[in-house]
Amino acid sequence: MLTLVIANKLYSSWSLRPWLMMTELGLAFDEIVIPLDQPDTATRILAHSPAGKVPILLDGPLRVWDTLAILEYLAELHPGRVWPADRAARALARSISAEMHAGFGALRSACPMNLGKRFARRDRGPAVARDLARVEAIWRDARARFGAGGPFLFGAFSGADAMYVPVVTRLDTYDLPVAPDTRAYMDAVLNLPGFQAWREAALKETWIVPHDEVDEEPLVDHRAGR
Numbered sequence: 001m002l003t004l005v006i007a008n009k010l011y012s013s014w015s016l017r018p019w020l021m022m023t024e025l026g027l028a029f030d031e032i033v034i035p036l037d038q039p040d041t042a043t044r045i046l047a048h049s050p051a052g053k054v055p056i057l058l059d060g061p062l063r064v065w066d067t068l069a070i071l072e073y074l075a076e077l078h079p080g081r082v083w084p085a086d087r088a089a090r091a092l093a094r095s096i097s098a099e100m101h102a103g104f105g106a107l108r109s110a111c112p113m114n115l116g117k118r119f120a121r122r123d124r125g126p127a128v129a130r131d132l133a134r135v136e137a138i139w140r141d142a143r144a145r146f147g148a149g150g151p152f153l154f155g156a157f158s159g160a161d162a163m164y165v166p167v168v169t170r171l172d173t174y175d176l177p178v179a180p181d182t183r184a185y186m187d188a189v190l191n192l193p194g195f196q197a198w199r200e201a202a203l204k205e206t207w208i209v210p211h212d213e214v215d216e217e218p219l220v221d222h223r224a225g226r
């Protein structure tokens with residue numbers, strides 16, 4: 001039985017990626033949620049991985065940490081189900097996943113994942129606009145070349161979509177201006193039953209992590225009154 005160690009579903013973008021991939025694979029797995037920003041957070045995470053970060057996948061005595069390593073491990077367990085079957089598509093899927101893993105710092109820091117709020121559209125600066133343009137180009141290119149078989153980047157849901165799910169939520173939460181084809185892809189991701197289940201659980205959480213909150217009045221606060 002697999003166990004995925006994750007953090008708050010409201011804020012933890014890295015946790016969401018492998019969780020949704022495992023859910024889309026139809027795997028039965030347990031989860032351990034370690035809330036961020038608590039006095040025992042570091043100790044609890046370190047009990048599972050010396051890297052001190054979630055997500056961590058536990059498979060019997062094996063420990064796999066770091067999102068991309070977990071996706072690759074899942075790809076070994078389920079060949080042909082995480083990355084596209086076509087070699088050129090797989091090369092692109094891995095490249096854009098690695099680009100996401102290592103990049104888009106402006107977008108990530110200006111627009112932290114927060115599934116509980118929605119913010120008014122406003123100019124978030126040139127660096128965010130550059131990240132957004134690159135994200136839209138990546139999605140458009142993958143969809144045009146390999147997306148004919150379904151609504152996702154490579155047709156069927158893949159590890160590349162899993163890597164970009166929190167980007168989709170950020171574009172949605174902060175109402176960044178996107179083209180219609182980008183919006184259609186975002187809607188396909190946001191409408192996944194697995195994503196909706198994650199979001200529903202996130203909205204039931206009561207933890208607030210100040211570091212992950214932007215200093216801005218939201219248009220909507222889904223957890224207000226809790």
Ligand SMILES: N[C@@H](CCC(=O)N[C@@H](CS)C(=O)NCC(=O)O)C(=O)O
Pocket residue numbers: 007011012013014015036037041042052053054055065066067068101
């Ligand atoms: N490179 C790591 C990043 C993981 C990461 O930054 N996780 C955050 C939560 S989203 C974390 O564990 N933070 C714990 C802490 O900083 O105390 C990955 O891809 O999994």
